[in-house]
Amino acid sequence: MTTVKVLATGSANGKLNELFGGISKINAKYGPFDLLLCVGDLFADNLDEIDSLISGDVKVPITTYFMHGEHELPDIVKERVESNQGELCPNLFYLGQQGTITTTHGVKIAFVSGVMSAMVNDLPTQVDILLTHEWPKSITRFSSLTVPDGIRGSEFVASLVTKVKPRYHFAASEKISFQREPYQNTPSSNIVSDADDTQLQFGLPTWFVGLAEVGNSKSKWYYGFNLVPYVHLPPSNFIKPPENMTECPFSKSSTGQKRGFKEVQVDANETEGNFFWSTGESSEQANKRGRRNNKGSPPGDYVCNKCNLPGHWINECPSGRPRPPKSYTCKKCNLAGVSISHCSSFREIPFEDQVNLTDEVEKYKSALKKLFHSYGTGMVSFEISLYGRKNQHCHIQVVPVPLEHDSNKIREAFIEEASVNDLKLRPPLPSLPTNYFKVDFPDGTGLVHEINPQEQFDVQFGRKVLGKLLGSSHRINWRECELPEELERADAEKFKQAFEPYAPKFEGI
Template sequence: MSSTVKILTVGSAVGSIRDLFAKIKAIDAKHGKFDLVLCTGDFFGPPKNQDEYIEEDEAMQLLNGTLEAPVECYIMQGEYPLPPPVIEKFAKTSGQLAKSVFLLHKSGLMTTAHGLRIACLGGIYDSKLYHAAETLHGFTSPYFTSLTMEKLLSNTMTESTPASANSKISSYTSLASIKASTSTSPLVDILLTNTFPADVTALSSVQLPSPSFPTTEGAEPVADLVRRTKPRYHFVAGGGSKQTPMFWEREPFTWDDENGRVSRFISLGAFGGESTPSTGKKQRWFYAFSIAPLSPNSPQTARPANSTGNPFTERTVPRGMKRPFESGNAEGENFRWGNVKQSGKRSRVEGGQEGKPPAGYKCKICESPDHFINDCPDRAKPKEGYICKICKEPGHFVRDCPTKHQVGDTGGRKPPEGYVCRACGSEAHFIQDCPVASQPQSSRGHRGPPKEIAPDQCWFCLSNPNLAKHLIVSIGSECYVTLPKGQIIPTHSSSNHPRGKVPAVPGGGHVLIVPISHYTTYASIPPDLAEPIIEETEKYKSALRAFYAAYDAHPIAFEVGRLSAKGGHAHVQVVPVPKSISADQIAEWFISEGKRLGIDLEFDESTGPPSAGDRGYFRVDLPDGRRLVHHLKDGVPFSVQFGRQVIVSLLAMPERFDWKECAQSEEDDKADAQNFKEAFIQYDPTL
């Protein structure tokens, strides 16, 4: 194992795969040998019709093995959706497209055998879509979203090791392998993104290749990703769809809070792209460098002579930008996996050094004094005798079960039973993976208004044969109460959350109050029918408050009253939290997180649901009876997972954000429902 790794990074091939491999072979013969090649941007180029992917196509030749790479290559998604045959091969092989060609996940992390951590964020940024997504966007979508970013940030807190001493790169593509072990730091050595970070040109005196560079593509979420991961090298494909990819290498800059860690930023031109209009020449498209892994004992890196201030932490007006850098949070925006509220840097434990335990601290798992219990590497390993509740096999937790990530007919994640794609009617893929939905509007025709969800397809209507009736814990005259799939409160895996604030309510206690009749929101219920439904809903809320109190907890109730042509089914989610978390703290948490995301929450003095004339609303009932409300605005996206996002952060369990990752076996769900019913029976207002 050598002390340094020699890497060649290249710009977008844009479909010129054979020519790129020939150039890589020539460069490797003259300047190599390279350990690996990182291919940024669009490797396959713009999408084609399905019938254009024939044997003569270079992408197909790569997939069938007739076109070979001279050096191990790692490619990413650029600004376009990936070809369907590529997605299909990725799903079957977990990322290996050919003998020496591997596709990085859209939000992937890999660790080389040398110990280098390489992170990748594929796709392009759209501020209107970023927070609106309800599910992760796959390779059939050109966009990355807040959920993509959250997955990447959570992956940076994991580390993988090579499968064998002879393996150059460890397995990194499956979620199970990514979560196999826990890292003590989110820092990465190399970051690959297709989108520029906001503010990267600030404090730089290097001439820009274009007056608009790179303001047409700069994204604050990518800047926050840089602040969180502090990459030693950050490569961007350059340009995107709005301008010709251009080469630009910024002066290095340092991170004072990481022992002077040095970062370098490089934008690459495209190998297979067009020439620059002003010069008629192609931009520089490759960058070779050597890098050595860092260890805790590595000496502090000398500050480069040409280094500048850090553009991501120092307040300034970035060159070419019209707005000032947002102040008030030196760590950048907090995504769901970070702290929601920060009032300045401080130690995790009073008296300890930044990120290190104080004197006398010992990890309760392995008794080591060098790390906190949440950072213990043994925490990610099941104890001897542990059996996964889903596949009944040992060796992994339920959250890492490979059967949870089966693929659908288009290569994306397989939907749960009862899901129907609204674009084509298939039950075998999500709409973001649908080939019909991904086609341009002109090629598939006008689809008309969204199809309204019928009661027999609604997840909450009792008439739906696929309704999870085993989770229902109480049925009244107008409403019923059910445990949700993948509830926030861990019941069979609480030991996996040693820092979580887990209430001791039997069965978990996270429930939904659902009107039996099908209405989109509580506000849309006709006035002459609303009174008994609302009255019974409030009775259930009161009963749950008394029930939780017996276990030293109190409730947070919230409703997303989102009106849409597709419809939906009104329901209120009620989650118990420990009484040690006061109503004022809960209110402050929601308001602070809402402000960060552009969601203006205000105290509402009215009673009952918001008026039916509103487009939609989000409402929170605090434990002390006060109420917060946000009125949804036309054209402004709102994530239906906002309430869950805040609560999992409040309970210090951000890994419980994705309900699908928290799903249990039917056996465990039935046990939770039975435990809840037996304890709730004396409070049930319908009995």
Template sequence: MTEKIKILVCGSVDGDFTTLFKRVENVNKKNGPFEFLLCVGNFFGQSADSWQPYKAGMLKVPLPTYILGPTSEDQLSNYDNLDGCELCPNVSYIGRRGLFSAMSGLKLAYVGGTEAETDEKPRGYNFTKADVTSVRDVCLRGKPSFRGIDILATSSWPKDVTRFGQDKTVKISKESHLLSWLAVQLKPRYHFCPADEQYYERRPYRNHSSSGDITHTTRFIALARVGNRQKEKWLYAVSIDPIEKMRAMELYQQTTDQTECPYSGSMLLPNIMQNKEEKSNQYFFDMDAPEDHGSRKRKSRGSDGGPERKQPPVFDQGTCWFCLASPEVEKHLVISIGTEAYLALAKGGLVADHLLILPIGHHQSLASLPESVAKEIKKFKSAIKKYFNKRQKAPVFFERNYKTSHLQVQVVPVNLRVVNMLKDIFQDYAEGEGIQLDELPEHAKLDQIAPPGTPYFYAELPSGEKLFHRIKKNFPLQFGRDVLASESVLNMVDRADWRDCKVSKEEETELTKTFRASFQPFDFTV
């Protein structure tokens, strides 16, 4: 039997670092060693004076410490980078939300801040539907038989978590329906969050199972403020085996005090319910167009009582994010412009040289291109292959003609050693998602296989193999990126979501300039 992993979790520190680290040091010496300390509440106080000795290296932090982010505007100034940064030796801010994998194999999912009132332009101390969906996706990615995660840490309470719990009355200041939904999706063995002054430990609850199968339980624990006057518990020691290494008999062992799952209604749905229509703020990767509502069972009718004919959409090139003449295009990402197509750096790229090939005018997909545009895109592909071949890499080209209005050919280079494995890796991922991924004959033409209006996923592998899937419904939007980010290919699972890879406009401009210079010998447009 492997030795259990031991970590410490504390509530809000509010700048009382002396009390925190003195206690942690003593507990670690007496009952350790602990792998790390996790702080689920506010870390900084109103004054920065108590932090300066640690920041300057005059005082040492006894244990690797990971903290969640700010929960209000006045705390933002304490964080140099809201996507994550080291604050001092042994203290790291792990970002607004994500999945943290410890060296021991322990999986920690986390969401900092409070729920935003709107999904549009959330502030640095808020989280949105997109944030919790991203956390769910990265935890489930590549795991068709997902069992759950070890720990979920949040700055706010999930709504209704006290339902069926203890009779103890507890004061709750910040609740979130989104976090309840996330807890249902992730099935954490432990869910930690901060309390105001009162420690609260809920009786274990059985996780929801739509199939009625036996599930493991979750322990929800809210920790009081560090050094609180009421002497409520603020430091918690966890001894745990990673869920991925546990035997089913151990994982599903029942307890005598367990309760039903406290969450209900829309919290149990596989997708978050939302009344207002979302708008994507992506420019150069996986733009989500509005849903095609033509598949609804209840069809609208014309004035004659018959089914109303669908009118073809009318696109305004002035507002399209990818038509080169549009003012919406982020032109600092453009690398090379031909007569019919252009090359650009992907925003939030999986790797630094993640590219896009796009038609200059408005065209929906590779299957619907005029011959002149198709020829120039092939010329870009040829030039790109030669460029990466000189660098001992090989490009994977893929297109998702689904929930997009303008063709984007994604170009992601991979190491030559994985080229012969790519088809099998794509097929394995497709099988895990319940997708039929077909290999096309060498001389097959897309416009014959996918008539106009057909949604599809298409990939061209460095080996010359072509993979195709005719999309019917519920296709994972970032399927191509998920496969290439996997451990088997690029080993960049933490970069699978483009939002986790954004950099400043200045950095984007410099990356584009650097790539443009190195690509110039292969650029046929020069």
């Protein structure tokens, strides 16, 4: 069972020396910690301390993720993280405006930076930690702890929390320390019932922690705890409520569902990476300026003006692929004016090429199956077809699975995870749908889920199931499996040598 040591802090407001100096002492005394989460505002207008951080004069001792609170990031920070994939300096990464990440330890973190002016409905459930700048409204309800008068809190955050049901929730807006008793997430007269919830989501309570500002000598500004991520939790944890658990503090009115909150959509393909960053402007502002208004799937009544088909934006239309210049020569076939196509799904491949490609793919899958069998493993393969998605390419992932996990066991794991994520897996029909997730098991059987064009499908779904099954949840996100180039080259050479006796032979090759 994997245990992760996590440390969270409130707003630093530019006091970077004080923050990371204090963290070094806390880490030496109570650590070592695996993860540091900075809630609220990390920066102020003190450019000297920012320069010291970027130059390395101020050291970040722990892998750290930060957000922003009431204030936007300073321009120098914004420019650096946007050009450096979220990394400001070694060990320090910007989370972004809103989204989800899964750390290398398997900790799933959802976050919403800034002051919420609209409801966010696209964050997933079953997250280990939720980070918001604002406190949720009514969080002190049913608590026996004493808190100062004048606690405000946000109805938007309260509504968000009832949907996400995090195990831990950290916020910094009230600038005081408040470690609330855990509260239940089961339906009650005070919470809106959600038909999509499962017993797994209901089974764990939420611990809310408000954090004071860094350096506050009268109120605690940091909070450390041990966490076993969701993906590593044994079943017994879901049926043992803590003794001091209270009823859910959020009433139906605090969720705001009768107010018709504007929903903000988040592209799942962007939020499920290592980082998610943005300029912090609202979707409405971006749309007015003609930017970022084509993220995710278009609405159901949208029809592409190029091909007269729904399901993709006009600038992602597969029929409008640019042709290479006449001076271009393909490095693969040495022919001028030919370009190697990038297809988001099998259906986008020209019909005349589909038969030969299918035959080639099946030969490679058969060869891989023989290779894996020689090492005492079966083979599981899965693919995702998302027609017209410019940031998605057609590919099949192949994973060797020890023979102790037979097809029935693997099938049950996929069905169980699908039920948690409200996916409908069924045996494949002779004709596959346009958008789908498909998995094939070692015995030759398979399952298919048809993906709705408006659905925010988790592209890591197949890896998530197999990661849990094989006890390798830290490898769920492919980005977190990267090795130094020399090690990857060595692994590739070893695989090449092992595969050579089984590699299919093609005419002319």
